[in-house]
Amino acid sequence: MSKGPELIITEKDNAARRIADILSGESAEADRINGVNVYKWGGKRCIGLSGHVVGVDFPPEYNDWRDVEPVELIDAPIDKHPTQENIVAALRRLARNARRVVIATDYDREGELIGKEAYELVRDVNEDVPVDRVRFSSITDREVTEAFDNPDGLDFNLAAAGEARQIVDLVWGAALTRFLSLSARQLGDDFISVGRVQGPTLKLIVDREREIEAFDPEDYWELFADLQKDSESFEAQYFYLDEDGNEAERVWDGDDAEEAYETLRNVEAATVDSVRRRTRTDDPPAPFNTTQFIRAAGSLGYSAQRAMSIAEDLYTAGYITYPRTDNTVYPEDLDPRELLDAFTANRTFGDDAQNLLEQEEIEPTAGDNETTDHPPIHPTGELPSRSDLTEDEWDVYELVVRRFFATVAESAKWEHLRVVADAGGLSLKANGKRLVKAGYHEVYPYFNSSESFVPDVAEGESLAVTDTEIEEKQTQPPRRYGQSRLIETMEKMGIGTKATRHDVIQKLYDRNYIESDPPRPTRLARAVVEASEEFAELIVSEEMTAQLEADMQAIARGDASLDDVTAESREILEDVFEGLMESGDEVGKHLQKSLKADKTVGACPESDHDLVVRKSRRGSYFIGCDGYPDCTYTLPLPSTGKPLIMDEECDEHGLSHVKMLAGRKTFVHGCPLCKAEEADAEEDLIIGDCPECGAGAESETPQNGDGETDGEHGELAIKRLRSGSRLVGCTRYPDCDYSLPLPRRGDIEVTDEECEEHDLPEIRITYDDSDREPWDLGCPICNYRAYQAEQAGGDELQSVKGIGEKTAEKLKAAGIEDVPSLKEAEPDALADLVDGVGPDTVRKWQSAAD
Template sequence: MHLIIAEKHNVAKRIAQILAGTKPKVKRVHGVETFHFDEKVVMGLSGHIVGVDYPPGYNNWQKVDYRDLIHAQVVTKPTQAKIVSALKDLGADADRITIATDYDREGELIGVEALRIAEEANPKIEADRVRFSAITKGEILDAFESPGEVDFNLASSGEARQVVDLIWGAALTRFISITSGRLGKGFLSVGRVQSPTLALIVDREKEIEAFKPQPYWEIYADLEKDLRVKHEKGRIWDGDLARSIFENLGDEATVLSIKEKTRTDRPPAPFDTTSFISAASGIGFSASNAMRIAEWLYTSGFISYPRTENTVYPPTLDLRDLVSAFKKGPFREDAERVLKGPMVPTRGKRFSTDHPPIYPTAPATKKDMKPDQWKIYELVVRRFFATLSEPSRWIVMNVQLDIGGEPFRAMGARQIEAGWRASYPYSKAAEQILPDLSQGEKLSVLGKEIMDKETQPPSRYGQGRLVKLMDELGLGTKSTRHEIISKLYARAYVQGNPMKPTNTAYAVIEALERHSPTITKPDMTRTLEEEMTKIAERKIGEEKVIEESRSMLDAVFDDLLQHQGEIETTLREGLRTDKIVGDCPSCGNELIIRRGRRGSRFIGCAGYPECTKTLPLPKFGMIIVTDKICSDHGMYHIRIINKGKRPWDLGCPQCNFDQWQAKKAEEAKKKAEIDALAKIPGIGPKTLEKLETAGVRTALDLAEASAEELAEKTGLKINKISSWQLLAKSVAEEPSGC
C-alpha cells in the first residue's frame, strides 16, 4: 500500500481526487478521514502533529530556575493523538510513504514528523517527497511523476527554530511575568522575534512623542483659466518673509516657461509574501487575515503557494496559457488586453527556486467564494495581469510663472497610456490637468492664499509597513511575521492599526532596552536566522546552533538577574498605568481595573474602602484600556480581546453600565406587563396563546388593540375582549397593582 501524507485535510482530499481521476473512497481511521483508491491512501495532517516542550517537572513557574530552562532537555510530544494513531496504523501496512506537505522549512519538518511516526510502526517503509507550488491537476500530476528525496537538513533547520524559540520564549517570559507579578492568563510574553518587533513600535512612538513641530508657510495664487499655482520655494520657514511676499504679490501672472516630458511608470514586480501582505493591508486586511485567506485560496486551487520570497516567474510557467484561461469570466477584458501586448513579465530583486511568486492558478467568479476571499483573489489576479502589462505613460508638465517678481509654478500630469494601471487600480496616481497655456501669456490673479502649517511627526507603523520592515531587518520569516503581529495584539501590547503601543509594552521594552538591549535589537535574531539557514544548506549542525543560542541567552540573564529589582519597578509602574480607566465621579480618585478574591474582574475606586464606586467587567477576554475618552464621563473606552474572535469594543464602562441598567429596567417593565395580562380574570393559558398570535403580549397591547380585529383574528367573543380591555387599561397604567 502507498501512503501519501498531506499537510491538511482539504489538501489531502484534493490530491486524492486529482490522482484518482474520480471520487475516492472515504474511510475513517481512528476518527480521521482518509481517501482510498488504487492501493493508495491519502491522509491529511493538521499542521504539526508533535510539538517541542519541556518534561513535566519544568512546568512549575515558581520552583524552576530560569537557567534550568535554558539548559534543560527539550522533548517532543504528540499534539494530535487521533492523527498519530491513524498514521501508525496506516504506516504499519504501507510499503511506501510519500510526503506531500507544503514545500518550505515548516512543511518539511511537518512531513518529517509524520515520517518518523510511520517509521516507528514500520522501520522498513520507503520514503520519498513530492514538491509543488499549486494544487492544480497539472502541478500535482507532474510532482507525483517525479518524486525526490526528503530534505532532512531543511527539516532540521525548522526543528532548530522550534527549540530555540521555546527556550528563549519560556525563560524570558517566566522572568518578566514573575518579576512583574503578572501571572495566569494575563502573563507577559517575551520572544526572540516578538520583542525586537515590539521595540520597533515603541521606539517609533517615542519619536512621535519627542517630535517638536516646526511652523512653515505656503503661498498659493488662483489665476484665470482655473489655474492654481504655488510659490516656488514651497515651504517658507520665515513667517515675516512669507507675509512680505504675500502682501506684495501683484495682480497679474506671466508664464515664463512650459516644459513637457514623457514619464514612464513601470509595472510592479510579482507578489512575494511581504509585498502581498503590504498590498492587502492597503485594501483593509490585517496581516494575519490576509494570510489566512491566501492559504484558503491556495488549498482550494485558486492561487499558488502564498509563502514565498521569489519575485521572478519561472520559465516553466506558461504565462500566455494561464492568462488565456481568464478570457471567460469577470476578468475577460483585462485578460484580452494583456494578451494583445508583448507580455514581458517584470522581475523583482528576489529570486529563489523553491516557489514562484504568488499568482492565480484558476479562474473563478464571485459565486465561488465569500466577499473577503474574492477581494484577496481579485488582488492577486490583478497584480498578475499588471506584471505582464506594458508600462503606464504620462505627459508631465512643469509651468514656471512670475507674479510681481516672485517665482511660482504649476505641475500637471496627464495619462496617455494606461498600461498596467488599467488592470491594477490599487496603486493610485491621479491626473492633474492644466489648461492650455503659452509662453509669455498674461493671466489675471483672481485670489491668493497664505497657509500656515506645521511639520508632522513620523507616522505609526501599519501592519503592511511593519511586515516590510521586519523583512528588511531579518526579523522572523515569510511564514511567521504575520503571526508575530497577531501575538502583539493578543498580548495587549498594541492596539489599533496603525499600531500604538500600550503602557505595558512601554514598560516591557524600556526595562529590556535599559538592562538587556540584546533582546530588543534585530541583530541577535538575524544572526540566529542566518545560522538556521546554514543548517538547511548543510553548513552547520542543528545542535551547534541550539547550543550557541543557549550561550547567548545565558549572557542575557547575566544582565537581567543583576538588575531584577529595577526591572520590577519599571514593569509594575507600567502595568498599573495600563489599568487606569479614569477619575472616580464620586471622590476624584483613580478608577482602576481590579480582580476580586474569586477571580471576578471589575473597575474599582483607588479610594476604597472610603469610596465604594464600582463598575462591572466581562468575565472573559483580555482587557485593553484604549486612548479614546468618553465625552460624558471622562473615562477611557475599553476593548475586550478573546482569542479567535473579533475584538469587542465595550466603550465607556459607565455608558455601558447605564445602558445595561436601562435594558434591565425595560425588561422588568415588560415582564410586569406580561404578568399583568395573565392576571386579568378570564384570561387563561390558551387565551394568552391566541392573543400572542394576534400580536398581544402585554396589558397595554390589549388596551390599545381594536376589539373587532382581535375577535376576527382569535375567534374570541367581542364582548369578552371589550370587558378585558377595560381591566387592561387600568392594569397598563399601574401594572404593579394587578
C-alpha cells in the same frame, strides 16, 4: 519483504489530494483513516499532514511556573511529542506495512523539518522501509511527475537547522517569558511574553512612539497662487533654491514668508519661464506575495489578520492559490491566456478578461522574489458565483483576480506637464498630470489614477494671478506604523515568516502590548522593551534572527552542528540571566507600575486611591477603586467592547476619557463619571404598557421578588443608564427585566404616530450633525424584531427564541412565512402540520415572539 503500499506524505491535505490526482491520472479515491483523508489508487496511498504534527516542549515536571526557576529552563531537556494525535496515528498505521515511503513536503527549510518528523514517525513503526524525498516548486503535472521520477534523500542537515531554531526559540522565549511574568506577579492569562520575533516587532512600535514623543515641531510657511489662462484656472506653488541648489517650497522664516506673500499679492500677472512635457511609463505591479496582498487588502480597510483569514477561506474553497507565499514570480507553467479564458464568461470580469486576451503579447510582470514552495497568490480559474461568498470574501477575491489581471496588462502612460512662471521675481511652479493610456489601471482600480489639471501654455505667455494664499504649517512627527507597513518592515528586517507575521501582530494585541489601529504601544509594552533593552538586548533586536539565520545556514552546509549552535546560544542566555536575576525586583516593580498605569482612569472621588478598569467575574468591564475593599466606589462601563484609556481628560472630574474598542463598532464613551451623572439627572419617559407585566399583558400576573402578586402593573419607559446606554425598559425593573435596545448616538424623539400592533409610539432619532438624516426607528418592539431578524441572517422567523434554521424551513413549508402569521396560527393546527413540533412548543414561540 512486505508487499504493502507505497506511502506518499505531503505537508497538507490539499497538496495530498492534488498530488494524488496528478500521479493517478485523477483516478485516486479518498478514504478516511482516523478522520484523516487518505487518497488511494493502485498500490499507493497519499496522506497530508497539517504542518508540524509533533511539537517541542519541556518535560511535564517543568510545567509549574512557580516550582521551577526560569533559569533552570536553559539546560532543561526538550521532548518531541505528537500534537496532532489523529494524523500521527493514521500515519503510523499506514507506515507499518508500507513497502516504500516518499516524503513530499514543501520545498523549503520548514518543509524539510516536517519531512524529517514524518520520517521519524515512520521509523518508529517500520525500521527497514526505504524513505525517499521528492522536491518540486509547484504542484503541476510536469513538476510533480519529474520529481517523482527523480527521487532524492532527506536533507538531515537542513532539517537540523530548523530544529536548532525550534530549540533556541523555545529556550529563550520560555525562560524570559517566565522570568518577566514571575517578577511582575502576572501568572494568569495576562502573563508577560517576549520572543525572538515579537520582541523586535514590539521595539519597532515603541521606538516609533518614542520618536513621536521626542518630536519638536517646527513652523514653516507655504505660498500658493492661482494662475489663469483664458477662463481656466490652476494652482501654482511658490518655490526657491536652497543653499544646496535644491528646489524647496517650505519657507522657514516668518518674516521672509510674509514678505514673499506681500510681493505675490501685489502682482497681477506671471510670465511663463519654462514648460516641460514628459511622458512617464507606469508599469503594472508584480504578482501578489503574502505581504503585498496584505498591504493591498489593508488599503481596502481589512486588518492583516482578517485579510489572511479570508484568503485562507478562499483557498480552501479552491478559488485562489495558497495564500502564504514569498514568491512574486509566476511559475513557467502558468499560462495567462488559459487563466484569462476562465473569466471571459463571467459577469463581473468577462469584459476585462476579453480585453486582456486581445493584447498581442501577454508577458506577466515579475517581482524580485522567486521561491520554490508556492506560486504567487492568483485566482485558480475556478470561479465562485457572487452568492457563494460573503461581501468581504467577494471583495478580497475580486482584489486577487484584478491583481492577476494587472500583472498581465499593459503599462499605463502619464503625461506630465511642468510649468514654471515668474511673478514679481518669485518663482511659481505647477505640475499637471494626465493619464494618456490607462493600461493596467483599466482592470485594477485600487491605485490612485487621479489627474491634475494644468493647461497648455507657452514660454513667455502672461498669466493672470487671481488668488494668493499663505499657509502656516508645522513639521509633523513620523507616522505610526500601520499593520501592513509593520509587516513590510518585518519582512525587510528578516523577522517572522509569510505565515506568521500577521499572527505576531495579533499576539501583541492579545498580550495588551498594543491597542487601536494603527497600533499604539501601552505602558506595559514600553516597560517590557525597556527591561529587555537593559538586560536582554538580543531578544528585542533583529540581530538575534540574523545571527540565528547565519547559524542555520552553517548547519545546513554541514559546517556546524545543532549541538554547537544551541550550546552557544544557551551560554549567551546564561549571561543574560546573571544580570536579570540581580535586578529581578526592580524589573518587576517597573512592570507592575506600568501595568497599573495602563488601567488607571484617575483619582477616586471617595478615597485617596486610584480608579482603575477592572473585570467582573462575569467578564464585563467596570471602573472600581484600587482601595477595594476599603473603598467600594464603582462606575459602570458600556457592555460592548474593551475599554481603552485615552490621553484626553475630563475638565470637570479630571478622569481620563474611555474609548470602547469593538472593531467597527468602536466608540468613545467619554468621562465615565459624566455619563453616570447625566443618567442620574435624566428622568425616565413613560411611553406605554409593559408587554410582559403591564395592564394589557395576558400572559402573566405581575409578581414581586417573593413570587407574590404585588398588584402593580409595569410600564415601558425610555431610560438612560449610568453605563451610558439607553433602552426602553420596564419601570418594575429589576422585578421585570423586559427591555428593548436604543441606539447610543443621536437625540430620541417620541412622535405622535403609534404602532397599532404594540400600542407604542414610533420613535425618531435625530442628529446634531446637520448633514445626517434623521432615522425613523419606529415602534421599538418592531424595530428590535427586525434587528434580530437581520442578526439571524435575514430570516425573521429565526429571530424568535427557539426557532433555528431547520425549524424555520419547516414552518415555511407549512405556510408560516413571518412572525405575525406565526402569532396568529392556531397552535394545534400548526403542530399537526410541522414534524416533531407539539402545540405547547408553538405556544412557547408565540409568547416568545412578543
